Amino acid sequence: MNQRQDLAGRRVVLGLSGGIACYKSAELLRLLVKAGATVQVVMTAGAQRFITPETMQALSGQPVLLDTWDAREPNVMPHINLTRGADAVLVAPASADFIARLAQGRAEDLLSLTCLARPWGVGEQPCPLVLAPAMNREMWAHPATRRNVAQVQADGALVLGVEAGAQACGEVGDGRMLEPPAIVEELVAALSPRPLAGRRLLITAGPTFEAIDPVRGITNLSSGKMGFAIARAAREAGAEVTLVAGPVHLDTPRGVRRIDVRSALQMLEAVMPLADEHDVFVATAAVADWRPASLSAHKIKKDGKKIAPTFELSENPDILAAVSARSRERGAPYCVGFAAESEQLERHAREKLLRKRVPLIIGNLGPATFGRDDNSLLLVDAQGATPLPVDGQATDKLTLARLLMADLADRLASRPLSPVSGTPE
Known part of the structure; x- marks a missing residue:
């Protein structure tokens, strides 16, 4: 029997913004590929401080894109090419700063530019944007972050929840990125037909x-x-x-x-x-x-009987x-x-x-x-x-x-x- 593939034939753009949770992104990438997806990785400069592009390239089998002006693209427009025909853009981890950039429509790096340039329903098949936040508990609870999360949701992004637990800084609370299997499950659900919606x-x-x-x-x-x-x-x-x-x-x-x-x-x-x-x-x-x-109120004993x-x-x-x-x-x-x-x-x-x-x-x-x-x-x-x-x-x-x-x-x-x-x- 062949192994089930939840994402067989899907094209996923996996974006990494800066944060210690990037160590989970390698396992997430492995699971996406195992589930049948073709994955193109895009990394910010901050993400490269935590995990190397070489690691992500080895796991994805695809060159990792880092630069808005990547000369390997014939038209020098990777931000356009990445999402045309893609089934989803998944950013994991999505830092507080990156979510703020999306909320404001800023596009000073390849990943944020790609998110802004993705088809979102005007004349083309939409390319869903899925965000897996990861940050310190105080940053997650801050009113500015809450406003930014609400704004990107209003703009059509799917923002996954966070987990509570010990954080790299030594504090304990909400803000940990979901574990990779949970993110894959959420992505599968986001891309699935919904014939039971409303039931x-x-x-x-x-x-x-x-x-x-x-x-x-x-x-x-x-x-x-x-x-x-x-x-x-x-x-x-x-x-x-x-x-x-x-x-x-x-x-x-x-x-x-x-x-x-x-x-x-x-x-x-x-x-x-x-x-x-x-x-x-x-x-x-x-x-x-x-x-x-x-x-019986107590354990029934054999008592040698x-x-x-x-x-x-x-x-x-x-x-x-x-x-x-x-x-x-x-x-x-x-x-x-x-x-x-x-x-x-x-x-x-x-x-x-x-x-x-x-x-x-x-x-x-x-x-x-x-x-x-x-x-x-x-x-x-x-x-x-x-x-x-x-x-x-x-x-x-x-x-x-x-x-x-x-x-x-x-x-x-x-x-x-x-x-x-x-x-x-």
Whole structure:
């Protein structure tokens, strides 16, 4: 199976302004190239104080541009040539001074001149400008910086957030540049089609854990990877996403609101008040069907006994069925269920479709995919069953999630937005 490439075929101009965060830019460049992008690096004089052009050239495979008057350009206009046909200009790090220059429309170096000369919507396909700020915490909080950030945003730039933590100066606070994987994720989202813009998706993911005593419990092998991939793909497609996650060790996708729960009852308590506020409910979580009827206050001890303890089980609530019933009353949310089976996938998925009274069930063979990074799905609705991907071959879960979101957008095309949702962009 070929490695997924999020930015395959994309042309990205990567700009570096001066700052210690330039050390992260080498890893960022490596990840961009690994994701399939062709990257042209432009560096300011300040950036060259922190990292060499030779390093960036070796990683990009392209000559690094430094000078407005670069004679290698036949027309001596690198600021024009760089962005014609480029998919995005990404400046990382974007210093406080560089953001101020953009806000004022100044263009005294090649990078700021390139940003100013990029197509931004007048007669040509726009070239998005994405800024990853990096600066001292006081500089980030300063009113002048806040005004400049607001101005470049008003002018059409996408300004990514910053992280909090220890800074090179020894202080601690907001202002650190995002880590390279997060910047790549944000860039992919910025360049993605947005067929779910204006929609709100509520997604459950991962297993639940039903406690027997303070140290033991009933759970399953669900890793949560498929649900988290769906949350990321939905956000990329323009949706506002809330993710209710069981006990998993996965990073929250950028731009996604996450609510952590442990048990099926906690998941129900989190989901039901939110269901009415969302257009779509995607029940990816592998919710335990049963829980102990009572919880032992202390660890159950063996004490040398050969007889295993017994305990009574109670049935857990059916979260998907409960949301589906709510949906039939008010017409939303559109409910999507998952069926993790071990055999006769289409048959059991269709039985679940009818039993839960939902429009779509997504089936997969659980034992073959739990914990793995790839999967294949079967979409079962009233009209029939469709494999995803169409060739039925397993592919990585993020690619699957993107295919699923495209399919979902088509299914929702004729449905009105939830009353609390906005107008699609």
